[in-house]
Amino acid sequence: xxxxxxNSPSIPTSLGGIKAADIKVNYGPDLPSDxxxxxxxxxxxxxxxxxxxxxxxxxxxxxxxxxxxxxADNLRKDPSYKIITTTSRMLVExxxxxxxxxxxxxxxxxxxxS
Numbered sequence: 734x735x736x737x738x739x740n741s742p743s744i745p746t747s748l749g750g751i752k753a754a755d756i757k758v759n760y761g762p763d764l765p766s767d768x769x770x771x772x773x774x775x776x777x778x779x780x781x782x783x784x785x786x787x788x789x790x791x792x793x794x795x796x797x798x799x800x801x802x803x804x805a806d807n808l809r810k811d812p813s814y815k816i817i818t819t820t821s822r823m824l825v826e827x828x829x830x831x832x833x834x835x836x837x838x839x840x841x842x843x844x845x846x847s
Contacts, residue, residue: 785799
């Protein structure tokens, strides 16, 4: 499907003596064709900007956080990582079940009292 834009028939084509032309403009993927313009806009695209500044510009806390992030793959390879994550997951699931039972008990008790 061609990416186009044109004047809508619902918009009046006459504005105080100025007539709008019924033109159809193609905004296809091949525009703009000028390589200099393409390079200019590509340099300014937000998705090409660096996510973090160079390491020299980071403060000590940011450097430490980045080091931990970079070390995450090594931590996952550690055999105790799986044990710790499994234990943590079991504790969270257990607490969720306990809170669910507690809430159910509160609702039932409230229903009995009323």
